[in-house]
Amino acid sequence: MAKPIAVYNDVHKSFGEVEVLKGIDLEIAPAEKVALIGPSGSGKTTIIRMLMTLEQPTSGTIVVDGQYLWHMEKNGELVPANEKHLRQVRGDIGMVFQHFNLFPHMSILENCMVAPINVKGVPKKEARQRSVEMLEKVGLGDKLDDYPSQLSGGQKQRVAMARALVMRPKIMLFDEVTSALDPELVGEVLEVIRDIAREGEMAMVLVTHEMDFARDIADRVVFLDEGRIAEQGTPEQVLENSESERLNSFLSRFRS
Amino acid sequence: MTWNWNYVVESLPAIFQGMWITLGLTIACYLFAMLFGFVWTFVRRIPWRPLQMIIAFIMEFIRSTPPLVQLFFLYYAWPMVPYVGLTLDPITVAIIGLGVHFSTYIAEIYRSGIESIDKGQWEAATALNLSLKDKWTKIILPQAIPPTIPMLGNYLIIMFKEVPLTSTIGVAGMLHMANNFGSKNFAYLEPLTLVAVFFLVMSYPTAVLFRKLEQRMNRRFDKNNPTGKIDKGVVT
Amino acid sequence: MQGINITVTVLIASAVLSYLIAFIAGFGRLSNNIFIRKFTGFYVEVFRGTSLIVQLFWFYYALPGLFDIHLATDFWAAVIAIAMNYGAYMSEIVRGSILSVAKGQREAATALNMSRFQRMRLVILPQAVRMMLPEFGNYLIQMLKATSLVSLVGLTDILYHGDVFRSTHLSLAPTVYILILIFYFILALPLIWLTRWAEKQSSKGVASE
Ligand SMILES: Nc1ncnc2c1ncn2[C@@H]1O[C@H](COP(=O)(O)OP(=O)(O)O)[C@@H](O)[C@H]1O
Ligand SMILES: [Mg+2]
Numbered sequence: 001m002a003k004p005i006a007v008y009n010d011v012h013k014s015f016g017e018v019e020v021l022k023g024i025d026l027e028i029a030p031a032e033k034v035a036l037i038g039p040s041g042s043g044k045t046t047i048i049r050m051l052m053t054l055e056q057p058t059s060g061t062i063v064v065d066g067q068y069l070w071h072m073e074k075n076g077e078l079v080p081a082n083e084k085h086l087r088q089v090r091g092d093i094g095m096v097f098q099h100f101n102l103f104p105h106m107s108i109l110e111n112c113m114v115a116p117i118n119v120k121g122v123p124k125k126e127a128r129q130r131s132v133e134m135l136e137k138v139g140l141g142d143k144l145d146d147y148p149s150q151l152s153g154g155q156k157q158r159v160a161m162a163r164a165l166v167m168r169p170k171i172m173l174f175d176e177v178t179s180a181l182d183p184e185l186v187g188e189v190l191e192v193i194r195d196i197a198r199e200g201e202m203a204m205v206l207v208t209h210e211m212d213f214a215r216d217i218a219d220r221v222v223f224l225d226e227g228r229i230a231e232q233g234t235p236e237q238v239l240e241n242s243e244s245e246r247l248n249s250f251l252s253r254f255r256s
Numbered sequence: 257m258t259w260n261w262n263y264v265v266e267s268l269p270a271i272f273q274g275m276w277i278t279l280g281l282t283i284a285c286y287l288f289a290m291l292f293g294f295v296w297t298f299v300r301r302i303p304w305r306p307l308q309m310i311i312a313f314i315m316e317f318i319r320s321t322p323p324l325v326q327l328f329f330l331y332y333a334w335p336m337v338p339y340v341g342l343t344l345d346p347i348t349v350a351i352i353g354l355g356v357h358f359s360t361y362i363a364e365i366y367r368s369g370i371e372s373i374d375k376g377q378w379e380a381a382t383a384l385n386l387s388l389k390d391k392w393t394k395i396i397l398p399q400a401i402p403p404t405i406p407m408l409g410n411y412l413i414i415m416f417k418e419v420p421l422t423s424t425i426g427v428a429g430m431l432h433m434a435n436n437f438g439s440k441n442f443a444y445l446e447p448l449t450l451v452a453v454f455f456l457v458m459s460y461p462t463a464v465l466f467r468k469l470e471q472r473m474n475r476r477f478d479k480n481n482p483t484g485k486i487d488k489g490v491v492t
Numbered sequence: 493m494q495g496i497n498i499t500v501t502v503l504i505a506s507a508v509l510s511y512l513i514a515f516i517a518g519f520g521r522l523s524n525n526i527f528i529r530k531f532t533g534f535y536v537e538v539f540r541g542t543s544l545i546v547q548l549f550w551f552y553y554a555l556p557g558l559f560d561i562h563l564a565t566d567f568w569a570a571v572i573a574i575a576m577n578y579g580a581y582m583s584e585i586v587r588g589s590i591l592s593v594a595k596g597q598r599e600a601a602t603a604l605n606m607s608r609f610q611r612m613r614l615v616i617l618p619q620a621v622r623m624m625l626p627e628f629g630n631y632l633i634q635m636l637k638a639t640s641l642v643s644l645v646g647l648t649d650i651l652y653h654g655d656v657f658r659s660t661h662l663s664l665a666p667t668v669y670i671l672i673l674i675f676y677f678i679l680a681l682p683l684i685w686l687t688r689w690a691e692k693q694s695s696k697g698v699a700s701e
Contacts, residue, residue, distance in 0.1 A: 054379050083388070090385045101380035105398050114394055115384035167384060320633050320680035321673045322640035325651060329673065332658060333665035417543035424644060431546055435553075444553035452550055456541040463541065 003066070005030045005092075005170055005203050006051060011060035013046055020046055022227040024060070028171065028203050035214035035235075036207045038224035039250055044207040047224070048173040051205070052095045053086050064089050065170060091119070094169035098176045100156040102148040108135065108159045109144040112166050120167070127166075134162040138192050154185030158192055165196070172196075174206040186210070193217070211254045215239050223247050260446060267437050267447040274433035275454060281350055281429060282416045288355030289415065290408070293362030297370070300363075319360045324421055327353040331425045350422040358415055365407050369400035406470035413459050413466070420451075430454060495650035496675070502567070502639045502649065503679075506574035507632060513579025518586025532583070539580035545641055548573040552645040570642040578635055585627045589620040622694045629687030633680055640676070650675060 004027040013021040021043045028034055036044050049055040051062060053069065061078075062069040071078040072085045081089075103111050112131035116122040122130070135141055138158040148156055157177055164172060174193065178186045190213050197204060197217045208214055214221055214235065221238040223231040231238055231247050242248060300311050318326070330353050335343040344352070373396055381391040423432035434451045438444035520532030539547065551573045552566065593616050606614065643652035654672045658665045 052379075052383050054382060087385055087387070090382075093383075095383040097376060097380065097383075099376055101374075101376035103377065103380070103395055103399075114390075115386060118387070118390045118394065119385045164383070316684070317673075317677055320637070320684060321676040322637040322651075324637075324640045325669060325672050325676065328651075328655070329666075329669035333669045336663055336665045420543050420545045421641075423545075431543075431549065435549065438553065444549070445555075448546065448550045448554040452542045452546050455543055455546060456538060460537060460541040 002030055004028055005032075005065055007063040008047075009061045009063070011047075011050065011057045011062060013043070013050065013055065014058045019058075020227050021057075024229060026222070026229065028205065030170070031201055031203055033197055033204045033217055033219045034206070035218035035221045036205060036224060037209070037211070037214065037221060037250075038230075042224045043227045044224055045175055048095070048175055048205055048207060051171070052093055052173055053090050065092050091167075092170040093173065094164035094167055094171070095173040096157070096160050096164055096175070096177050098180050100148075100153075100160045100180075102156055102159055102163070104148050107145050107147055108140065108151070108162075111148070111159060112163045115163070115167055131162070131166050134166050135159070137165075137195070138162045139188070152185060153181045154188045157181065157189045161189075161192060161196070169202065171203040171205065174204065174208070176207050176209065178208070178210065209254065211239060211251065223250070225250075258443075258445065260443075263441070263443065264446045264450060267434065267450060270433040270437050271430055271447060271450055271454065274428055274430035277427065278416075278419050278429035278431075279458075281347065281422065281427065282412070282419050284347075284351050285354040285358070285419065286412050286415045288351050289358040289362050289411070292355055292359035293366055296359060296363035297366040300367070315360045315363065318357055323354060323357040323418060324424065326357055327421060327425055346422065346425045346427045349425055350419070350427050354415065354418055354422070358411060358418075362408065362411060365404050365411075366400070369404040370396060372403070373400055403473055406466050406473055409462075409466035409469065413463055416459055417455065495648055495653040498642070498647055498649040498652075499639050499679070502571060502574070502642055502647065503636055505567075505571045506578070506635055506639070509571060509575035510578040510582060510631075510635065511628065513575055514582035514586050517579060517583035518590070521583065521587050522590060536580045536583055539577050540584075544573065544577045544638055545644070547577055548641055548645060566642075566646050570645055570647055574635060574638050574641075578631055578638070582624075582628065582631055585624050585631075586620075589623040590616060593620045593623065622696075625690035626687055626694050629683060629690050633683045633687065636676065636680055636683060 006026075006028040008024045008026040011021060011024040012019060024047060026047075036047065038044050046055055050057050051064070051069070057070055061071060067089050068078065068081070069086075069089050070081050072081050073079075102108070103114070106114065109128070109131055112134060113124070113127045116127040116130065117124055132141065132144065135144060138161055140155060140158055140162070143151065143155065148159070151159065160177075177193075178189050181189065190210065193204075193206070194213075194217055196202070206214070206218070218235050220232060221235050222229055223238055223242075223244075225246055231242055231244055238247070239251065242251075296311065296315060300308055302308070327349060330344060330349045331346065334349075335341050377395055377399070378391065381395045386395065420429055420431035423429055423435065426432070430451045434447035435444070437447045517532045517536055520528050521536070523529050523532075548570060551569045555569075597615055597619070600615075602611070639649065640651045643649050643655065646652075650672055654668050658668045661668075
C-alpha cells in the first residue's frame with residue numbers, strides 16, 4: 001500500500017465525562033474511497049470532524065500527508081498545534097456538511113471563489129474560471145449569480161461540493177450529505193459524488209446511510225459501533241458476508 | 257398667554273448656532289460609541305472566564321448608572337484622580353462620557369448580531385481554511401451587521417436626545433443656548449419651546465425612516481411574515 | 493448620605509405615574525375612536541421625539557410662563573416630566589404586546605363566544621402584561637438613571653448633595669462621584685434582577701404563534 005494520506009493513531013474523544021470514541025486506528029490511502037457506516041451516535045461525525053480540525057481529539061494522534069495534524073514537533077517533542085500549523089495542514093482537507101452551510105450573503109459563484117482567492121492567493125480571474133468550471137461540473141453553470149436562498153436543497157448541496165472541490169483538497173469528507181434532502185433530490189447529489197469518485201485522485205471519506213451507494217463507490221467500508229471500529233473490509237465482506245450480529249442487525253434496517 | 261413671536265425670532269440665531277454643536281456632537285459621540293462597542297464585544301470573546309465576568313460587571317455598572325453622573329465624574333473628578341488624572345475640555349468629556357455609556361448598549365447589539373449567526377457558518381469557513389481575519393470580515397460580520405442596522409439607527413436618535421445633558425458641563429449646544437438666552441431675558445417659554453420643536457423636527461423623520469427600514473429588514477429575515485407588514489390594526 | 497429619600501421618592505412617583513400613562517396611552521392608540529387614536533399618537537411622538545432634559549426644563553421654566561400654570565412644586569414638575577416621557581415610550585410596549593397577543597388569540601377567544609371586554613380582560617391582557625414586564629423593568633432602570641436630572645431643577649437629591657459637597661471639597665471629587673455611582677448601582681441591582689426574573693417569566697406563559 002502506498003504511503004497513507006491520513007492516519008488515526010489510537011484516537012480517543014470525550015465530551016465532558018462521556019467517551020464517544022474509544023481508540024480509533026484508521027489509515028486512509030491516497031485516492032481511497034472509504035464509507036463510514038454505523039448507528040446514529042456511534043461517533044461517525046466526530047471522527048471526520050476531528051480530521052477537519054473542527055473537534056480536537058482528547059488523546060492520540062492524527063497524521064495527514066506525513067504531518068501531525070493536532071500536534072507539531074518542537075525540539076523533538078510533540079506540542080499542541082497552533083493556528084498557523086493547523087492552517088497549513090488543513091489545506092489538504094475539504095468537507096461537505098449535512099446542512100450545506102453555504103454563505104447566504106454571497107452568490108454561489110462568490111461562495112466558490114472566496115476561499116481560493118483569500119486562502120490560496122489565486123488571482124481573481126483564475127479563481128472565477130475554476131469556480132465556473134466546477135459549478136458547471138455539478139450542473140449549476142446557469143445559476144452562477146443566484147443566491148443560496150434561491151436554490152433547492154439538492155442544488156445547495158451541489159454548490160457546497162463545488163465550493164470544497166475548487167480548493168483541490170487531497171481528502172474530501174462527506175457527512176451524511178443527503179440526509180437533510182427531500183427524497184427526490186437525493187439522487188442528483190449522489191450522482192455528482194459518483195462522478196467525483198470516478199475521477200480518482202482524491203481520497204474520500206463518506207459518512208452515509210445509503211448502503212447501495214456505499215457498495216457502489218467505496219473501496220472499503222468501515223462499520224463503527226459505540227465509538228470503536230467493529231468491522232472493516234471490502235463492501236462485499238462488510239455489507240454481505242459478515243458474521244457480526246450487531247452489523248447484520250444494523251444492516252437489516254436498510255433492507256426493504 | 258404670553259407667547260411672543262418677536263422674541264421667537266430674536267432667539268433663533270443663538271439656537272441655530274447651538275444646533276450645529278448638538279448635531280456635530282451627536283455624530284461624534286455616536287461614532288465613538290460604535291467603535292468602543294467593538295472593543296467590548298471582542299474583549300468579551302476572549303475565552304477566559306474571570307476576564308469575561310469582570311467585563312460583564314463593568315458594562316452592567318456603566319449601563320445602570322446615570323450618564324449625567326458619569327459626565328460629572330469625568331469633568332470634575334477625573335482631574336483630581338492621582339497619577340492618571342487629566343483635565344479634559346467639555347467636548348472631550350461629552351464624547352468619552354456619552355460614547356462609553358452608550359457603547360455598552362451598542363456592544364449588546366453587536367453581540368446579538370454575532371450570536372445569531374449559525375455555527376455552521378464558522379465551521380464552513382474553517383473547512384475552507386479561511387484565516388481568522390477573513391472569517392470575521394468576509395463571513396461573519398457581513399451577515400451579522402445588516403440585521404442590526406435599524407437597532408443601531410435607533411441609538412443614533414437616542415444619542416441625539418441625550419446630548420443636551422452635556423449642557424450641564426458647559427457644552428454650548430441648543431439647550432444651553434436657549435437657557436442662556438432665556439436667563440438673559442427672564443423668559444424661557446419661547447426659546448425652550450423652540451428647542452423642543454427642533455428636536456422633534458429632526459428626530460421624528462429619522463425615527464420614521466428607521467422604522468421603515470426595520471420593516472423591510474423584517475421582511476427580508478422573517479420567513480413567517482414574508483410581506484413584512486406590521487400589524488397596525490385596532491384590536492377588535 | 494443625604495438625598496437618598498428624594499431620589500427614591502421621585503423614582504417611585506414617576507414609575508407609578510408613567511405605568512398609568514403607558515396603559516392609558518397604549519389603549520388610546522388602540523381605540524376605535526380616531527380622535528383618541530390621533531391625540532394619543534401625537535402625545536407619544538412629541539414626547540419620544542424630544543429630549544427628556546428639554547422636557548424637564550420646559551415644564552420647570554417655560555410652562556409657568558405659558559398659561560400661568562405652576563405645577564404645584566418642583567417635585568411635581570420633575571415627576572410629571574419623567575412620567576410623561578417614559579409613559580410615552582412604554583405606551584408603545586403596551587400597544588405592541590396587546591397587538592401581538594391579540595393577533596394569535598383572537599379567533600380562539602371568539603370561538604369561546606366571549607365579549608370584547610371579556611376577551612381583553614381574560615385572555616389578552618394576562619398574556620400581554622407578562623410580555624410587557626421585562627421591558628417595563630428595563631425602563632425602570634432607565635427611569636432610575638433619569639432621576640439624576642432632577643438635581644438640575646433644584647431638587648435636593650443625592651447628586652445635588654454630592655455636587656454641593658464637591659464644590660467645597662474639590663480634592664474629594666473622585667470619591668464623591670464614585671460613591672454616587674455606586675449608590676445608583678446598588679439601587680439598580682434589584683431592578684436588574686427583577687428584570688431578569690421577568691424575562692424568565694415572560695418566556696413561559698405566552699402562547700407563541
Ligand atoms: N459537541 C458535542 N458535545 C457533547 N456531545 C457530543 C457533541 N458532539 C457529539 N456528541 C455526542 O457524541 C456522540 C457521537 O456523536 P456523532 O459523532 O455525531 O455520532 P454520529 O455522527 O455517528 O451520529 C453522540 O452521543 C453525541 O451525542
Ligand atoms: Mg452524524
